[in-house]
Amino acid sequence: MTRVPGYLYKVAAHLLHATFHASLRRPLKWLRVQGLREKVTLNAVPDGVLRIVCVHDLSERKKFEESLRYQATHDELTGLPNRWLFHLHLSQALVRARRTGLRVAVLFLDLDYFRSVNDSFGHTTGDALLVQVGTRIRSTLRENDTLARLGGDEFAILLADMKNVDEAVRVAGKLLLSLQASYRLQDQDVYSGGSLGLAFYPDDAQDSDTLLRYADMAMYQAKQAGRGGYACYSQEMDLRGHENMRLHTRLKEAMAQGILQLHYQPQVDVESGAIVGAEALLRWHDPELGHVSPARFIPVAEATGLILPLSDWVLETACQQIAAWTQAGTPLRVAVNVSAQQFRQRNLPEQVRAALARTGAQAQWLDIEITESVAMTQPAQAREQLDALVGLGCRIALDDFGTGYSSLAYLKALPVSKLKIDKSFMDGIPHDANDVAISRAIIALAKSLGLTLVAEGVETDAQLAFLRQYGCEVYQGWLFAKAMTVQELTSRLHGVQVP
Numbered sequence: 001m002t003r004v005p006g007y008l009y010k011v012a013a014h015l016l017h018a019t020f021h022a023s024l025r026r027p028l029k030w031l032r033v034q035g036l037r038e039k040v041t042l043n044a045v046p047d048g049v050l051r052i053v054c055v056h057d058l059s060e061r062k063k064f065e066e067s068l069r070y071q072a073t074h075d076e077l078t079g080l081p082n083r084w085l086f087h088l089h090l091s092q093a094l095v096r097a098r099r100t101g102l103r104v105a106v107l108f109l110d111l112d113y114f115r116s117v118n119d120s121f122g123h124t125t126g127d128a129l130l131v132q133v134g135t136r137i138r139s140t141l142r143e144n145d146t147l148a149r150l151g152g153d154e155f156a157i158l159l160a161d162m163k164n165v166d167e168a169v170r171v172a173g174k175l176l177l178s179l180q181a182s183y184r185l186q187d188q189d190v191y192s193g194g195s196l197g198l199a200f201y202p203d204d205a206q207d208s209d210t211l212l213r214y215a216d217m218a219m220y221q222a223k224q225a226g227r228g229g230y231a232c233y234s235q236e237m238d239l240r241g242h243e244n245m246r247l248h249t250r251l252k253e254a255m256a257q258g259i260l261q262l263h264y265q266p267q268v269d270v271e272s273g274a275i276v277g278a279e280a281l282l283r284w285h286d287p288e289l290g291h292v293s294p295a296r297f298i299p300v301a302e303a304t305g306l307i308l309p310l311s312d313w314v315l316e317t318a319c320q321q322i323a324a325w326t327q328a329g330t331p332l333r334v335a336v337n338v339s340a341q342q343f344r345q346r347n348l349p350e351q352v353r354a355a356l357a358r359t360g361a362q363a364q365w366l367d368i369e370i371t372e373s374v375a376m377t378q379p380a381q382a383r384e385q386l387d388a389l390v391g392l393g394c395r396i397a398l399d400d401f402g403t404g405y406s407s408l409a410y411l412k413a414l415p416v417s418k419l420k421i422d423k424s425f426m427d428g429i430p431h432d433a434n435d436v437a438i439s440r441a442i443i444a445l446a447k448s449l450g451l452t453l454v455a456e457g458v459e460t461d462a463q464l465a466f467l468r469q470y471g472c473e474v475y476q477g478w479l480f481a482k483a484m485t486v487q488e489l490t491s492r493l494h495g496v497q498v499p
Contacts, residue, residue: 075149077127078134086148086156090208093160097201100161104201105168107157108215109137109175112193112227113378114153116344120381125185129192132185136178140171156212165200165232172196172230180228195222196230204233217241224299247300250286255310260284262317263483264334266492267454267476270468275492277333277367279476280318281483282310302341311342315355321486322361330493335367335397340374344381349388356392363393367418371400375414383414390415397454401442412449419446421472423457429466436466443470 073085081089090106097104111133118126130153137155138147146158157175159168176196182189197218205211214233221240222231254260260282267277284292301307318336325332342348356363368389375382375398386396397418398411421442428435439455446453455467458477467475484492 078131078149080134080138080155081146081148083148083150083156086146086150086158087208087212089146090158090211093158094201094206094208096160102160103162103164103168103203104211105159105162105165105171106199106201106211106215107159107168107172107175108197108199108212108219109155109157109194110219110223111153111179112195112223113340114192115341116378116381117190117192119344119346120378121186121190125190128185129183129190132183133179133192133194137175140175140178156215162200165203168198168200169230169232172198176228176230193228195219195227197222197233198230199233214238220303223303244300244303247289247292247297248304248306250289251284251297251301251306251310254284254286255306255313259286260310260313261485262314262321263485264321264489265476265483266481266489267333267335267474268480270464270472270475273480275332275489276474277335278489279335279369279483280314280321280337282314283483298339302339307339307341308345311339312351315352316359319355319359319361319366322365323359325490325493326362326365327360328490330490331362331365332493333365333367333395335369337369337399338374340371343370343374343385344378348385349392352389352394353392364395366394367397368394369397369399369420372398373400379413386415408445416451418452418454421453421455423477426455426457426459426463426477429463439466440470443472447471 073082074080075082090104093104096102111129114126114129117129130149133153134147134149134155137157141147141157141159144160146160148156148158150156157171159171162168176194179192179194182191184190197215197220199205199211199214199218201211204214214237217237218231218233221237222229225231261284262280263283264278264280266275267279268274269276282294282298284294284297286292298307301310315336318334322332322334338348345351352363352366352368355361356366368386370382370386375386390396395417396415397420398414398416399420400422401419419442421439425435425439425442429439430436443453452474453472455463455472455475456477458464458467458475458479460479463477464475464479481492
């Protein structure tokens with residue numbers, strides 16, 4: 001027997017009372033019984049038979065269904081539309097654009113140095129940064145524009161009903177500017193800008209998938225150009241994308257087959273002309289592609305994640321060579337460039353210590369080179385990493401000095417032993433007054449801080465005379481020699497002149 005819900009007894013009492021009233025001759029309105037989730041309607045017909053209709057309140061179910069629908073179409077962390085909903089809005093915008101003749105712009109944004117924020121402060125702080133980024137971007141857009149989080153630190157923006165390309169470019173500049181300001185996280189200021197790619201309908205593509213892919217490709221172009229800026233898609237990017245895929249495949253094969261080599265460019269004492277060190281430089285001659293410049297394959301390695309195993313190989317190989325030269329009685333200081341991604345790895349000092357131990361190399365002969373921009377992006381983390389490396393016995397060189405935006409207070413706090421004047425400043429010496437002034441200032445700064453100074457890209461006698469006049473201690477460049485194989489440099493160290 002089916003159990004009768006308690007609330008029906010209350011309904012029955014109302015019915016018994018209602019039967020004594022003439023109003024029963026006409027339909028009754030909804031009868032609400034306090035505390036009930038169901039709605040009960042009473043209706044009387046001429047034969048005097050009462051009919052009761054119970055209608056369940058579906059608001060809870062509807063609320064639950066709305067919640068599921070929201071979760072399926074929005075990002076859980078930021079509350080922004082997700083990839084699926086972005087594609088839906090983009091498809092609708094394209095249909096409307098075909099009818100109106102207006103343009104549609106798709107912007108693909110990737111945060112710069114977001115991984116270092118996660119590594120330095122933890123994923124909770126990284127999540128908080130993503131939420132703040134979403135809020136900032138949203139504040140720069142029109143109400144009818146769509147901002148979506150695609151995953152990780154990637155965002156997509158849809159600008160519909162655009163009259164011309166310039167409108168989207170102005171939005172891109174405004175958006176990037178808003179991201180440059182610091183974020184207050186864990187009671188300290190954290191910086192993380194972004195790189196942006198743009199693609200347009202109907203100029204670049206006709207469908208949503210291709211537009212988003214092209215905007216993504218343009219974003220990578222912006223990153224390779226130095227981060228913090230934007231790039232618009234071009235057909236050359238598509239060709240470059242296919243080339244990069246091929247290059248990535250060949251590079252993986254070269255690493256597996258041991259085809260890569262380290263060459264060494266001598267670092268020379270300005271006064272005596274003696275070789276006092278060398279910079280390890282990666283070289284790749286591919287059987288199919290021929291000689292591939294590091295300027296070509298290093299960005300591909302960085303974009304595809306190959307830079308970490310590649311950097312590990314360079315460190316290991318350089319340490320092996322340091323040990324070999326030391327055992328041969330010709331110890332030589334070797335400088336190894338550390339990539340930005342490698343430097344952000346918390347275990348970098350341990351990796352260096354392990355490589356030294358495996359190869360038998362002494363840390364006093366290993367220089368770790370990082371670029372000025374990498375050191376200044378996260379100064380606190382940089383100091384922690386560099387202190388640990390100096391604790392092993394290594395020395396630290398700041399590469400490309402003068403091309404970034406160093407704080408002298410931070411520079412003074414970092415355990416740096418060397419500054420390297422970037423080649424771009426040496427190119428104009430002695431004829432370009434600006435290059436002369438900047439180089440003289442860097443030399444004076446290094447002297448005042450007690451740092452050794454190395455000038456890169458020295459190619460003429462006039463440049464060397466300038467360095468000698470103003471007291472720069474060490475140089476490297478084609479004036480003395482290009483990067484050499486191990487055999488060639490070893491011969492030089494033993495006093496044998498290589499033709």
